Amino acid sequence: MALLTFLSFIFFSLFLQKPTTAQRCSTSCQGGEPEVKFPFGLNPDGNRNGSCSYPGFGLSCSNKTGALVLNLPESGEFTVRYIDYKAQQIWINDPDFCLPQRFLQSFDILGTPFDSELWYNFTFFNCSASDVAVTGLRPIPCLSNQNYSVVVSNTGSSLDSINGLQSTCHAIRTVTVPFVWYGWLDGVRLDWYKPDCSSCVTRRGDCRFKNRTSLEIGCFDLPSKDGLPRSAKYGIIIGIGIPGLLCLIGLVSFVGSRVRNYGRRRNLPVTEFSTSISPSPAVIMTGLDGPTIESYPKTKLGESGRLPKPNDNTCPICLSEYQPKETLRSIPECNHYFHANCIDEWLKRNASCPLCRNSPGGSAPITPSISSSSSSSSLLPS
Structure with a gap:
């Protein structure tokens, strides 16, 4: 009992030490690309700000096409073509693929976190x-x-x-x-400088808010020297530890029950133990005697070397095909044929047909007698 208590304490300690996971945020629209990661975030209500995104980096999914959309307050909605989180750049295009028309109408990024090095x-x-x-x-x-x-x-x-x-x-x-990408076809490139997550992305970490009350960001789940993030390590420990702990508890319970049963058996009276485990008499079947074997009919094959049944052209014992003028012997009880010398040797040691295992007449069963006193004394612990 003490061991089970100790193992349970270890299990709950591992569980409580598991780091709190970050809030789950949507990572893509129906199309699947591009992937949405911090500082961007998907907001179902269309609000550009939310707990999953830095202010001004809210994205949405188009109701018509399911594509990822960025809404510029002074210029309207643009389809997101690609996001480079390491270089902190985003490529956007007109949903109708007529970006020059959008430039002629209005294109203004004032009031957004985006800028461009090239104008x-x-x-x-x-x-x-x-x-x-x-x-x-x-x-x-x-x-x-x-x-x-x-x-x-x-x-x-x-x-x-x-x-x-x-x-x-x-x-x-x-x-x-x-900067326009590939002559108006694929869109325009915008840059952002705040928040700066480029170093965290380079180190393959997870950039996100440190808490829910401020805009301060941090880099989490950095890979260790062996290449696994801390969260992955905790997942492996818990994934392996819980089944292992359950197996260990089961093993301890099994061994404990065996020990208790053995202790109770040692305390049983000799007469009761002897009566409960007295073995049943065994029956041993010997082979047939010579006269019985010779009484089984023999058959000499003709020139074809085949029996009347199409499938009976191979001896089941030696697995060789029957040849013309060979002598076969059959067992009357089941009418199975064999080479005479093969079945004779078989029946001297076994009182049953090799195919159907029926026991023909002439077998000599032997029932050895075991006295209850001798069996009881032989099974008692020394």
């Missing part, structure tokens, strides 16, 4: 479709049609940048935008 001035021009085709300029597909083409120049100063098309083109608007 460019772009001037949009409306030109004749035929003139643009002759010069080889690439129009913006989502802003152009058969009658006119919209092109862009990154000088933002004059029409000289579009190869002398001043007579057929007029400026629409000049905008200042962050």
Whole structure:
């Protein structure tokens, strides 16, 4: 009993020492990518701030497409294409894949935690479709049609940048935008500098709030020298320790019951012990005698070497096929055939058919007698 109490104390000590896990937060939308990690977080009510995200880093899932969405207060919703948590960069794009149109309408990141190291001035021009085709300029597909083409120049100063098309083109608007990824197709890149989790991500840790009452962040669950985070170690200890503890308790209980049963048996009277374990008489079957074996019929095969039954062309004892003019012997009780010399040797040592195990006539059962007194004395402990 003391041992069980001690083992239970160890179990509950391990359980209480398990570190408290961080609040569970959603990590992705229906599409699965990109993965959402701190400082970003998913907020079902659409609020940009929440306990799973740093202020200003709230994301949501689109009701139409299920894609991950970032809402810029002055510019609207943008689809999140990729997040680099180590470099602290996020790539966003227009849900309809017409980012130039969003730039012409409004693109403002004021009031957000995002910025950009690279800014460019772009001037949009409306030109004749035929003139643009002759010069080889690439129009913006989502802003152009058969009658006119919209092109862009990154000088933002004059029409000289579009190869002398001043007579057929007029400026629409000049905008200042962050670094654009792959010519408007895949989106624009934004950076963030606070909170700074880059060093924690580099060390493969878990960056999150230190507590629920402040915005102070910390780096948790850093891998140890053997490459396993502390939480993983606790999981392994508990995962292995609980089954092991249960097995140990079961083993202790089993050994204890065996010891108690052995103690009770030693205290039993001799007469009661002798009566309770007196063995039953054993019956031993011997082989058949020679005359009995010779009384079984013999059969000599013809030229085909086969018996009337299609499957009886192999001796079950030696597993060799029957040959023409060989002598076989059958057992009358079951009508099974064998080589005569094979079955004769078998029946001298065994009083049963090798196939069906039936015992033919002529066997001599022997029942050894064991006196109750001798068996009792032989089984008593010395």
